[in-house]
Amino acid sequence: MPRPFPDATLLAEMERSAVTLADLAGARITAALGQVLQVRYKPGAKAETYRDPVSEVDQDVEKLIRALVGERFAGHDILGEESEERPGRGHDIVWAIDPIDGTTNFVNGFPLFAASIGVLWRGQPVVGAVWCSTSHALRPGVYHARQGGPLQFDSVPLALTPNPQVRRRLAGTGAPEDPARLPYDLRRTGSAAVECAFLAAGLLGVSRFQTPNVWDVAGGIPLVLAAGGQVLVGGAPDWRDFTGFLDPGAAGRDLRRWKQPVLLGQAGAIAAMRRAGW
Numbered sequence: 310m311p312r313p314f315p316d317a318t319l320l321a322e323m324e325r326s327a328v329t330l331a332d333l334a335g336a337r338i339t340a341a342l343g344q345v346l347q348v349r350y351k352p353g354a355k356a357e358t359y360r361d362p363v364s365e366v367d368q369d370v371e372k373l374i375r376a377l378v379g380e381r382f383a384g385h386d387i388l389g390e391e392s393e394e395r396p397g398r399g400h401d402i403v404w405a406i407d408p409i410d411g412t413t414n415f416v417n418g419f420p421l422f423a424a425s426i427g428v429l430w431r432g433q434p435v436v437g438a439v440w441c442s443t444s445h446a447l448r449p450g451v452y453h454a455r456q457g458g459p460l461q462f463d464s465v466p467l468a469l470t471p472n473p474q475v476r477r478r479l480a481g482t483g484a485p486e487d488p489a490r491l492p493y494d495l496r497r498t499g500s501a502a503v504e505c506a507f508l509a510a511g512l513l514g515v516s517r518f519q520t521p522n523v524w525d526v527a528g529g530i531p532l533v534l535a536a537g538g539q540v541l542v543g544g545a546p547d548w549r550d551f552t553g554f555l556d557p558g559a560a561g562r563d564l565r566r567w568k569q570p571v572l573l574g575q576a577g578a579i580a581a582m583r584r585a586g587w
Contacts, residue, residue, distance in 0.1 A: 314435045314456050323402075324455040326381055327426045327438035327528075328464065331451045333377075334370045334408060334424035335440035338415070339449070341366045348416050362412050367391050370408035370424060378404050388564050390524045403429040403564065405527035411500030425502035427527025432555030432564070437531035439506045445469060452506040454535035460509050469511040480574075480582060481508070481516030492581045505529020508573055509536040515574030515582050523554050523564050526571055533573050541579065544570040545587060 314320045347365040371391045378387055379396060382404070386397035389406040397403075404426065409415050411422030420442050428436035438453040450463045459466045471478065480493035481504040493514055498504050502525065504516045509532035518526065530540055530551070540551040554567050572579060572587065 312431075312433070314430050317457075320435060320455050320457075323382070323428050324436045324438070324453060324458070326378075327428060327436050328451050328453050330374050330377060331424055331426050331438040331440040331453070331528075334374060334426075335442075335449055335451070337370050337373065338366060338409060338422070338424060338440075338442075342418070346416060362416050363391060364409070364412060364416050366415070367408045367412055371406055374404075374406050374408065374426065388523060390522065393565070401431050403432075405429060405434075405524045405564075407502060407524040407528070410502035410525060411498070414499045419499075421498055421500060421503060423500050423502035423506065425524065425528035427524070427529075427531065429523075429527060429554065429564075432553035434527050434530040434554075437505075437528040439502045439528045439532065441503055441506050444506070445510045445512055452509060452532050454509075454531045456531065456534075458535065460532055460535040462510070467510060471511050471514075478514040478578070479512070480578070481513050491585045491587075493578065501525040502529050505532055505573065508538060509533050511536070513574070515572070515578035517573075517582075517587055518571045520568045521571055523567050527554070530573070538574055539576050539579055541572040542569045545583070548572055548583065 348362050350362055368391050371389045375387055384397050384400055386395055386400040386403040388403050407425040409422055410425050415422045422442050424440040426438045427434050435456040438451055440451045442449055444450045452462050454460045461467055478493055479496050482495050501518050501521050507513045508516055533540060541548040542551045543549050554564055555562055
């Protein structure tokens, strides 16, 4: 089990701030919809595939969040997708930012994307706030939680009960599968942060990510845990409980280099999918 964060007051303050920042990110993203955006592709992307786009909005949102975190929590480290700047390297607390998760969806006008903010303590996600372009309520909003606290949506506690008459629920996957052999129907959202939020809200039963970055899932893992879900890493057949992004004994290990398969969901759903070969 993850060790509890030592300061409950600071934990609650960071959750409130993460929600505010996620809301601000969502407002910036929404304001940019319909505009002709400047889009580039990350180094290493093959011209014939044009994967991993980055829009001007990704960069602007990350700059905004970095500036505000620096003002409110001086000394804390920041790990962002779009910038390698680390203002507090070595600090116990790291803010992991994905300004737009689902950028390919966003630049194509496909309305399913998120802004994700996670707070790590010694590598353990202890706060998460994920603004989603849509939600269980059919509107944008922020799913959020802190270690030891409830799952909330726009500051209202959230507990959804799956309909027991639905015999075949949904599983998120980042890889092609043969759906005939699985007990769940598969969906690909294009956003790990959205899938984590939807898992926590009960819209998905289970999800698997092949090679996520820290910022892809740091904001979503606290939501899943707050909803009573499980998080496993490592890959089949050796899935193991997730205890953090860094091994406490691995001095000098860089969070930016972390990439492991992740399996998240309710225990029964995870067990069913593992029996089917996940």
